[in-house]
Amino acid sequence: MVKHPRVLGTVRLSILKDDTTSPEKQKHAVEHWASGPAVDGRIVGFAEDLDVSGAMHPFKRPGLGPWFSERADDWDVLAVWKLDRLSRKAGHFAEVFEWCQEHGKTIVSVTEGIDMSTPMGKMFAQIIAAFAEGELDTIRARALSGSQARKSKGVWIGGVEPFGYCFERQEGGGKKLAQDPTYAALFQEIVERLKGDWSSYKIAVDLNKRGVPTWRDHLRIVKGEEPRGIAWTTNAVRVVVMNPTVAGIYTYKGENVVDENGEHVRITDQPLMEYGEWSELVASLKADRPVRRATPSRSMLGGVAVCLGCGSRMSSNKKTKPNGRVHHYYACNAVNTGTCPNPGRIRRDDLDQAVSVFVRTTLGPLPVMERAGNAISQTKVELGDAEATLDRLEADYLAGRFKTDVQVERYWGQHEFQSAKVERLRTEIKAAEDTPAWTATGRTYAEEWAGKDDEQKRVFLQRHGITVHVGPTEDGNRRVVVKMPELAEIAEEVGLHLPEGYLWVEPEAEYILPRRMAHEPK
Template identity: 80%
Template structure:
C-alpha cells in the first residue's frame, strides 16, 4: 500500500429510493478506512454516480470518468465500498485495473478487505469481478425466463409494489399491478408542478406540509402497520420520476428487463405515464439539472445575474445603511477575490423590477414556446442500442457461437426483429427532424410570469436561456441588459413576429435610484 495515500472515493448506485442511505453508507465506509491508523490517508475527492448502472464502463461514468484523464494526478488510491460499485463487468474491471497498474494507482475494496496492490488482492479481485458479471447476467436471464408469461398475463411476480401501483389478484393465480388512484393522481400533480418550474425541493416541502405520507409509509398504512413518518425529500421526488416503472417498464435492481427480442418487458397495461411521454419528460428534466437547485435560492436572480465587466455571477447579499435601513443587493462574486476591476452591484428590488418589466412588457404578449426534440433523443438512444444488439448478434453468429438448430432459429428471429426496429426508428427520427422544433404552450410570457414565485421565476429564466447583465458604462451609470437568444432561433424556425429590438436596456444612475423604472427598447 502507498504510504499516506491520496484517496479517491467512488460511490455508485443503480437507482435511488425514497429511504435509501446507501450513498452515505458507502462514503462513511471509505472515509473510515482511509483515515484509519493502518492507512493514514486523506480523501481528496468523491466520484459519485447515482442512477448509474453497474454495466456502464467506469471510464464513461459522469462522476468517475474525469478522474481517469484530466484529474489522474490528484489521487493515488481508488477506494470503493465493494468491487461491484466499481463495475459489474469483468472486462471493464480488467481495463481499469490495467490502467491503474500503468499509472501507479491502487484499487481497494474497503468492506471486502481487498488491496489490489498485493498479489493476493489482485487474484481475489479478478474472481469477485467475474462473479459480479455473472450475477448481472443471471439477473437478466432469470427475469427473461418468465417474461413471455408476464407479458401474456400482465402478472407481477416481483416484491414490493412500485410507486403508484397496488396488487390485484388474478383468478388463475398471480398478482397484477393496477394504478393506485390516490398516488397516481399525486404523480400527475408532481409532473405538472415540475413542468410549471417547481423544484423537487419545493414540492417535497409542500407534501410534508400537507401531511401526505410517502409511498413506503402509505404501504405500511394499507397493511395496518404504523407509518415511520418518513419525510418527502427532493431525492425521493426525483427517484420516483426517474424510475421506469412509472412508465410501465419492468426493472430489476435498477436494470431495465428486456425480452428475447430486446424489447422492454411491461409490468402493467395501464402505466402512470406512457413510455414515450415519460422518456421525453425525463430527458427534459435531466437537461434542467444544473438549473434546478436542491435548495431554494434566497432571491430571484442570485447566481443568475451576470457582471458585465468580468462575466462572473452575482449573488444576493445585504447592506445596512447608517440610519438602520437594510437594503439587499446583487453583487459580483469576484469582488472579494480582486479579479474584477469594476465589480457590478445593484439593489435587488431594482434589478428584479427591471426583469419583471422585460418579461411583462417586451415579451408579455408573445406565446411561450417549448422545444420539441427530447423524443428524438430517446429514439436515437434506442436506435444506438438496437444497432449495438445487431452488431453483437452478427459477431456471435460469425464466431460460431450458435450451434444447435434452436439457437440458430432464435438468432434469426432476434435479427429480424432488431433489423425491423432499426428501420422503424430511423424513419421516426427522419420524420421528427423534419417537423417543427418548437411548439406553442397556449400561454403568453406575461401569463406564465404572473403565476410564478421568485424560485419558479429563477428556473423559468434559466430554462429559456435569458441573460441578465449588470455593468457600468462610460458615463459611470449602471446598465441592465436583458436578452433572450432563443427568440432568434424561434423566429427562424416558426416565423413568429416579435417587436423590433427585443433586447431591452435600462440605465440606472450610480448614486440615485429612481422610484419608478421605465424602459426603452433598442
C-alpha cells in the same frame, strides 16, 4: 500440488434459499477435503459470495475478488464445492485458470475430484466449464420464459410495489399491478407542476407542508406499521418522476429489463404515464432544465444573472447597516477571489424590476412557445442504444463468443429485432425533423409571468433561455442587458408575427440603472 497447502475456500450462491448448495454444505465439503490425510492443508479463509450470479467474473465478485488482487500471497489452493461455484462462464474460468498458473496456484473441485495441478484434471475442468456455461444459458432462457408467461397473465414478478401502484389479486392466483388512486393522482399533480415551472424543491416543500407521506411511509401505513416520517426532498421528487416504472417499464437494480429481442419488459397495462410522454418529460428535465438547488431560493435571479466583467454567475447577498436596515443585492461570485476585473453588483429590487419589465412589456403580448424537440432527442437516444446493441452483437459473433445452440439462436433473434428497430427509429426521426420544432401553449408571456412567484420565475427564465447580464458603466451606473436569443429562431421557424417595433434580430433590452449611493452596500 504443494505439501500442506494454504487453502482458500470459495462459496457462491445465486439465490440464498437454495438448500441443496447451502453455504454450510459447501464449506463443510471444502473443510473435509482440506483436512484429509492426502492433503493435510490449512484453511486460511472463505470467500463468500451470496446472491451472486455465476455469470459475474470471479475477479469482480465482492467476496472472491480481493483474494486475487489484494491477498494473492495468502493462499496456495482455491477449493470449490463444484466448478460452477467458481464460474458458469467458460471464458471467465479460462482467465482464472491462466491467472492461477502464472501465480503458482491450483484450483480443486472437492466433490468432482478434479485437481487442476494434473493434466487429466485440467482437461476435465475445461469440459465441465463449457457445460456450466451452456447450463447458464438454459437457466436464463427458462427464467425469461417463466417471466414472460407470468407477464402474459398479468402477474407481478417483482417485489415491493413501485411508486403509484398497488396489488390486485387475480382469480386464478397471483397478483398484478394497478394504479393506486391516491398516489397516481399525486404523480399527475407533480408532473403538471413541473411543466408549470415549479422546481423540484418547491414541490417537496409543499408536500411536506401538506403532510403527504413519502411512498415508503405510505406502504408502511397501508400495512398497519408505524411510518418513519421521512421528508420529501428535491431528489426524491425527481427520482419518482424519472423512474421508468411510472411509464410501466420493469427495472432491476436501476436498469431497464429487456426481453430476448431487446425490448422493454412492461410491468402493467395501466402505467401512470405513457412511455412516449414520459420520455419527452425526462428529456426536458435533463436537457432544458438544470437540476434545481436543494436549498431554499432567496431570489428571482440568483444563478441566472451573469457578470459582464468575467462571465461568472451572480448570487443574492445581503448587507445589514448599523441602523439595522437590511439591503439585498446581487454580486458577482468572483468578487471575493479577485479574479474579476470589474465585478458586477446591483440592488436586487432594481434588477428584478428590470427583468420583469422586459418580460411584461417587451415579450408580454407574444405567445409562449414550447420546444417540441424533446421527443426527437429521446428517439435519438434510443437509436444510439439500438445501434450500439447491434454493433456489440455483431462484434461478439465475429469473435466467436456465441458457442452453444442456445446462444446462436438468441443472437439471430436479437439481431433481426434490433435491425428492424434501427430502421423504424431512423424513419421516426426523419418524420419528426420535418415537423415544426415549436408548439404554442395558448398563453402570452405577460399572462405566464403574472401568476408566478420568484422561484417559478427563475425556472421560467432558465427554461426559455432568457439571459441577464450586469456590469458597471463608465460613469458608475449599472448596465443591465436582457436577451431572449431563441425568440428569433421561433419567429423564423413558425412564422410568428411580431408586432410593430419588434425589428431586432435578437430580442434584447438594455437598462441603465443609477447607482444609489445612499443604499449601495459597502
